[in-house]
Amino acid sequence: MTQKITINLNGADVTAEVEPRLLLVHFIREVANLTGTHIGCDTTSCGACSVVLDGKAVKSCTLFAVQADGRRIMTVEGLVTGGQLHPIQEGFHEKHGLQCGFCTPGMMMTSYAFLQNHAHASEEEIRWAISGNLCRCTGYVNIVEAIKYADAKLHAPAAGGA
Amino acid sequence: MGVAHGMGHSVKRKEDARFLRGRGNYIDDIKLPGMLWLDIVRSPLAHAKIVNINKEKALATPGVAAVITGADLVPYKLEWMPTLMSDRQMVLPVDTVMYYAQEVAAVIATSRYAAADGVAAVEVDYEPLEPVLDPKKALLPDSPVIRFDREEKSNRIWHWEAGDRQGTDAAFKGSDVVVAEDIYIPRIHVASIETCGCVASWDPMEGHLTLYMTTQAPHAIRTVVALVTGHLGLHEHKIRVVSPDIGGGFGGKVPVYPGYVLAVAASVLTGKPVKWIEDRSENLQADSFARDYHIHAELAAQKDGKLNALRMGVVADHGAFDSAANPSKFPAGLFSICTGSYDIKTAFTEVDGVYTNKPPGGIAYRCSFRVTEAVHAVERMMDVLAQKLKMDPADLRALNFIRPEQFPYKSAFGWEYDSGNYQGALDKAKQIIGYDDLRKEQAEKRARGELMGIGLSTFTEIVGAGPSHTFDILGIKMFDSAEIRVHPTGRVIARFGTKSQGQGHETTYAQIIAQELGIPEEHIAVEEGDTDTAPYGLGTYASRSTPTAGAAGAMAARKIREKARKIAAHLLEANEADLEWETGKFFVKGVPSRSKTIQEIAFAAYTNHPQGMEAGLEAVDYYDPPNLTFPFGAYICVVDIDRGTGEVKIHRFVAVDDCGNIINPMIVDGQIHGGLTMGMAPALLEEIVYDENGVNLTGTFMDYLLPTAMETPKWELDKTTTPSPHHPFGAKGVGESATVGAPPAIANAVVDALSHLGVTNMDIPLTPQKVWAVLKEKGAAL
Structure with a gap:
């Protein structure tokens, strides 16, 4: 069973059919191929997977991708603007x-x-x-x-x- | 043209550019076409017979391609693999599991999730066996012997001793004062934020294996893989090991873990690339551990405090297989550095390595092999002796330091210390922290019932493995290497046999070459980690990169400079002997206007070199260091202890380090900040704990506590500089000094705070529970 979701990643919509159990961090890394977001612990302890979800920092290993459906996420790849470092x-x-x-x-x-x-x-x-x-x-x-x-x-x- | 920033410049790091943009290339970022995922079934018991493994349900799980068990590996003779310590280790057990979370089977599937589903569906029947967990009991005659595969029916792996047993016994008998303590240094885990993993890619047509792997030593791994699989037709020229960006190593990425071997086997079996990435619990529960040393330490002295002798006995828990990542020729590594910074004429130590039903231990945790254990014991004992003699621990140290004029100094265990000025470092640390005033403040606080402690650690390190008379890996000498190619336009590519895991080699190695050749560091590209391109080297650990590969870089650059001199002489129509070198150019003595820059010479090396000379401007150097290096430091820690909770708060921590000449001060300070934090971690927080059945109770970051920004104090750093006399540019290495030096400073501060209550020793980690229990026992708890 899969579900179609759309997540706005760094300003661009990414749409995919995903299993409901797919973690947000795996969506970011393996569906959207943005590998700057890392995985360090699986228990919300280390923060290597932190991204900004609708303006708030969250740990993407502890959210399902389906929970981010229709929402805006910023990852490290979104920090540079116009070629300039943030x-x-x-x-x-x-x-x-x-x-x-x-x-x-x-x-x-x-x-x-x-x-x-x-x-x-x-x-x-x-x-x-x-x-x-x-x-x-x-x-x-x-x-x-x-x-x-x-x-x-x-x-x-x-x-x-x- | 840019400017060459050589030694001593805080050049900003080149490698930052990709890391800051999320463009690092770590192991889990590698994705190959058709790639499969491997996940591992692990044992829920510490010691058990395997009665049956049923793969059926796993094989019926959607996406699962194969399940591999120990029995499947037997026809290929891959169920065991050799270790560096002349022992062997199971890849997968055929009939007996030896520790909790041991690998029992591997599932290969089309996705990460399908592989995990397959793992959950593998059914294993076990028959529990009695686990042997206490290494001291394991040595008793009535203990079950766990290694059924060895001829020797004992849990003792080896016995090793060094020094003068009789002389030491005699010196103890003739001494005014003897102090003794049992000191346990618990099992800990490096827990780099990136776990271990690999992608194995077997090309059946070419008979070629590419192995992307989280390894600190890619060349040694290539040789090991060739030795393990040679009988299957896989040879060293058909193996490429690539160590991509590494998310922290600290020693944990030196060993070969079964998961790597299983990924290779799975790729050969399926003909497809196979990825294996550990999760955090697998990492904390099954990868190699550090420490686990049960030390009995003794010092003998005259009544004025002058040391006569040192004696240490150790029971070392190595887990079920002796797969310590220890390339020294001694089973207890460099533990015999335990006479420390002190002039102790007579000493003896003996260590027994013991098998238990725990995962294999004996890797370093950001230190050379067993140096931290040795330093902790001697630094702790100096305070025990000072307490007994009612002396200030700084004064006792001052009385016993090896003095600057005694270098090179031969220790009682035979090490030749290269250089040092221990009193100089201690004086500086005392002055920065205001030592005498602190002692007054402590007395005032004590009178008010407050608990404040001051702890010292004046340690020496022993790093840079190492000289071939003392070190080897499978017989391979522990040199390291650099290959430098200067291109016609004066731009450079340099490749090294080491592998950075955050130390900043791309920047510091470029600075070494900039120093030697006067070529701007931004014109120099540094590469490491690909065995197809880099010269053979033994990797990065034991603070060895600067002492070995860094030295090789300087030596290769000097070879290039010698060839450049010949080309310059040709271009300037001068005698070689009449030329002088000034950073970046040769000029004719007394006529500075007649000069050729290194860039002009580089161009000529390809366009206008002297007749009879080969074209090109390249050199390779394999550097076998003549000795180890001995960085040192003086640390002073001030703690406050909360009588209500037992919490230890580091109030101040001054670290004066001496690592010889410095390449990049910014990076050195960064290394010390990190090292101090990894020294504080086992002193206050970290310990791997097992229950009475051998089950790991600290398998996540919720139980195994790494320091956060809240516990970590603001470290205060300073330096003294005592160059190494035998290193080409006087450097000593620095990555691990602080991890080695910090724990006893903290432990000494805590014991100092409680010394008036009669406390003489406490084992790390000094957790609130442990400290509060002592406060309660002594009637000092609120």
């Missing part, structure tokens, strides 16, 4: 916020959603925001710095203001 990507590069790169897409998507709703966040707030995303390489120090970098760039006072 400030969060820039921050991870400038501050050495990644090593093996495996947790990085999920970490950036969680940060992206967080910075949509938070400006000039404190260190404590940032650490809390990414506490559902595990990184085994960096010790988080530079990830926090990367998010601060993006925060400053995204929420800089407009030119001529203040």
Whole structure:
């Protein structure tokens, strides 16, 4: 038994016949072939599969694809616009916020959603925001710095203001 | 033209470009036409006879193509595979399972989901056997012997000893003070965020195998596959191993796991590419573990604190098969670094390796083989001795350090330490953290009933495996390699025998070449991980990449520079001896305007080289290091303990590291941040726990706790620089120092906080439950 669903992925509709048990992360990776979203634990613990669903960061290993039918999802592949890195990507590069790169897409998507709703966040707030995303390489120090970098760039006072 | 940024520059990483865009190419991203999926049936029991395996329902499941059992492998002699430790390991059991979650059968199907359906439909009847779980009891004469296949009817795998037994006994008898503790360093798991997996692709027409695999050592794997399957007609020139982007290794991606072998067998059987990807529970329950060392440690000293002797005995739980990823010539790896940074003239150690009904253990967890165990024991014991002598642990260390003028220093176990300045690092750490003031603060807090502890760790590492007199893999010496090709336009491709798992080799190796040849690092492409193109090497682990392959890169570049000198002499119509090198160009002594850049020379190497000289500007180097390197550090940790909950909070942590000359300070700091966090993890959180039946109780990230950003403190880093005298550019390696050095600093801080209550030792992980139980026992719990 399959079901026809359409999910808007990074602005483009992807339609497919899927089994109801298909996990969202497998839809993203294997149906839509967007392999930037990773799988690290299967228990909603590590956050490597984090994507932004209708503006909120979610763990795509713990949702079925059918639950996202008709909704909008942004993955790491959607961060670049007009060939330009998003400030969060820039921050991870400038501050050495990644090593093996495996947790990085999920970490950036969680940060992206967080910075949509938070400006000039404190260190404590940032650490809390990414506490559902595990990184085994960096010790988080530079990830926090990367998010601060993006925060400053995204929420800089407009030119001529203040 | 760009600028060459060689040693000491925080060059931003080249590899980031693809990772930031979600364009990394990890194992599960590889998708080949017609590919099948493999999933594994695992044992629910730790020790059992297999009575029957019924495949029928699985084979009738939609999408299932085949089911493979141990019996199916027997005609091909593939049911066992050899290990690095001259033992053997089951690929699939024929009649007896040896540990919980062991591979019992493989299901091959047209999709990931169909394979999982097939696994659920395989019916296995077991007859339970008594599991042997406690390694000390396993050595008793009445213990069941679990390895039915060995001639020797004992659970003892080997006994190994080093040092001077009689001399040490005598030194202990003649000492004023002796301290002893039992220290258990529990089983832990590297748990890289990417699990293990592979895609095996057998081409029956060409008789060729391509194996994409999460491996830290692709060349060694190719040789192993050839040795295991040679009798089936698969030889090394027909095997290509590709290690794609690796989502963290830390030692867990060194071994060969049964899943890899099964994927190869399944691809040969079906004639189609086969993918196997572990899930997290399989990874935590069945892949190789680290540590699991039961140590009895003793120190003997004069009453002024001067050390006389050290003695350590260990029972090492290796699980059901000795498949430790230990390429040293010693079964306990480098455990004999246990005299640490101290001038101890007499020492003895003995280790017994033991079989139990647990998954095979004995890989490293971001360290060289058994170095962390050794360092933990000696650093813990220095504090035990200081407590006994009522000395400040910093003063006791200062009294016993190997002094800078003693290098090269021969340890009681025979290691030749290359260079060090241990007091210098400790002085710097004490100054940064304000050690004397902290001791005052501690006394004040103690008077108020608050629990604050200060812990030191002044460790030495031993890395860079390794010199061929001490290391080999199946007899292959542990050199590593670099091949550099300078193209006519001065652009470079460089290939290495190692494999980055996040260490940033694409950037740092380019910087080494930039340093040696003056070619901008952005003009240098670095490749690793494909055995069809990279020169033979032994891979990345044990902090060996910079000490071995990095050294090979420098040596190959120097060979190129020597050829470049000849070409420059020809172009400048000068004598070779009259030419001087300045980054990126040769010039005639005293006439700097008469010069040729490396780019001009590169072009001439293909267009206008001297008669009789071969064209081209390339070199290969296989570097067998003359010695190991000995990075070191001084760490000071300050903890506060909550008397109500037993929670340990790291209040400050200062890490002064010395890894010799540094290629890229940004990357080195990143390695130390990560290493400290992976050192804190087993000190406070992580432990693999089994129940009385041998069932793993910590098989998910909900039970096996990795540090999050909330528990991880803001590390404070600094450096001293003591170059290695024998490495081509004075580097020592750094990837694992912090993982080795951090746990005893944290444990020492916790014991220090409780020392006035009479606590002398506590085993890691120092979880709130464990600490609270001690507080309760001592009447200090709120």
